[in-house]
Amino acid sequence: MTLEAEIGALLTAHGRTLATAESCTGGLLGHRITNVPGSSNYYRGGVIAYANEAKEALLGVRHETLLAHGAVSAETALEMARGARRRLGADMALAVTGIAGPSGGSADKPVGLVYIALSAPDEERWERHVWPGNRLENKERSAEAALRLLLGYLQERERSG
Numbered sequence: 001m002t003l004e005a006e007i008g009a010l011l012t013a014h015g016r017t018l019a020t021a022e023s024c025t026g027g028l029l030g031h032r033i034t035n036v037p038g039s040s041n042y043y044r045g046g047v048i049a050y051a052n053e054a055k056e057a058l059l060g061v062r063h064e065t066l067l068a069h070g071a072v073s074a075e076t077a078l079e080m081a082r083g084a085r086r087r088l089g090a091d092m093a094l095a096v097t098g099i100a101g102p103s104g105g106s107a108d109k110p111v112g113l114v115y116i117a118l119s120a121p122d123e124e125r126w127e128r129h130v131w132p133g134n135r136l137e138n139k140e141r142s143a144e145a146a147l148r149l150l151l152g153y154l155q156e157r158e159r160s161g
Contacts, residue, residue, distance in 0.1 A: 002035075003144070003147045004032050007151050008042060010151075010154040014157070016091040017090040017091045018033070018044065018090055018091070019043075019045060019084040019092075020033065020045075020047070021095040022046060022048050023096060023098070024097060024098040024100045025100075025143050027048050029046070029096060029142075029143045029146055029147070030046035032147065033147075045088050046084070046088075047084055049080065059080050060079065060083040061076055061083060062079060072113055073097075074115050074128065077116060078095070078124055078126055080117065081094060091120065092118065092120040092153075095118075096114060096115075096142050096143070097115050098142060099114070100142075102134065110130060112131040113129070114128075114141075116129070116142065118150060120153060123153070127149055129142070
């Protein structure tokens, strides 16, 4: 069973819904989720917010957050996930923001830096990754890591009843 199908089965079994907010992955996360037949039963949709203005307008990311921490930060990823949950009426949401490359990096925020966040009713979590690949590899690794973050959360809830 694929990662996406396993997530879909767990969401379906518990009657939960999912939304996504993507920046550097450009819709790849939503693409992977919707590759599963029946995903319309649990996937509410996604927002691809590449520009900071779109993050603010579509996902409710605070301008102050972007000024203080930047678009590529744990704080922004969490606000993106919260905004996707709220705007799309989902039980949980995943968000991805980062620097896919090959340019755009700095000493503090190198190419390949990605933050992934999960917002759920009972918990929020985030991860920081620095991928060593090219643009496409970084996007693929980021989408994979986001799905794994969600699967881990769902499996923990499954075990705890």
